[in-house]
Amino acid sequence: MYMHVLEINNMAFMASWVNDYPPLKQEEVNTKEILTNAAKGSAINVGGQIGEWDFITFRNHHGIEYSVSMSGGGALIQSKVFLINQQFIQLMINGSIKEVLSKKNKRFFNSFNIK
Numbered sequence: 001m002y003m004h005v006l007e008i009n010n011m012a013f014m015a016s017w018v019n020d021y022p023p024l025k026q027e028e029v030n031t032k033e034i035l036t037n038a039a040k041g042s043a044i045n046v047g048g049q050i051g052e053w054d055f056i057t058f059r060n061h062h063g064i065e066y067s068v069s070m071s072g073g074g075a076l077i078q079s080k081v082f083l084i085n086q087q088f089i090q091l092m093i094n095g096s097i098k099e100v101l102s103k104k105n106k107r108f109f110n111s112f113n114i115k
Contacts, residue, residue: 001016001017001018002016002017002018002019003015003016004016009099010095010096010099011093011094011095011096011099011100011105012092012093012094012095013092013093013108014090014091014092014093014094015089015090015091015092015112016089016090016092017087017088017089017090018087018088019086019087020086020087031062031083032055032062034083035055035062035063035064035081035083036064038064038081038088038090039053039064039066039068039079039081042066042068042077042079042092043068046068046070046077047070048068048069048070048071048077049068049069049070050066050067050068051066051067051068051069051076052066052067053065053066053067054066056080058082058084061082061083061084061085062082062083063080063081063082063083064080064081065078065079065080066078066079066081067079069097073097074096074097075094075095075096075097075100076094076095076096076097076100076101077092077093077094077100078092078093078094078100078109079091079092079093080092080109091108091109091112093105093108093109
């Protein structure tokens with residue numbers, strides 16, 4: 001697993017990926033189940049609640065976009081997770097709700113050209 005985290009003013013920006021993700025090597029993989037479990041696992045790991053979520057694609061690869069509220073609703077995680085070939089890739093922003101939802105932080109996701 002590889003992870004890069006940048007912390008700025010109580011905000012965290014993260015990009016991580018796992019090469020040769022084991023379930024992706026199977027012939028029949030339920031990608032929606034893997035992605036849904038990743039979102040649920042994120043919420044459980046921080047003691048939060050999954051908010052809005054949707055399945056997305058990036059250059060024909062499956063992904064999920066979701067948010068997790070935590071800290072009694074005072075903090076928010078926004079994340080996009082993709083399964084690309086044999087890699088599990090996650091992009092995430094977390095911090096206060098106001099900061100995470102600010103337009104300037106959308107640049108983080110946009111910098112990867114993911115729509």
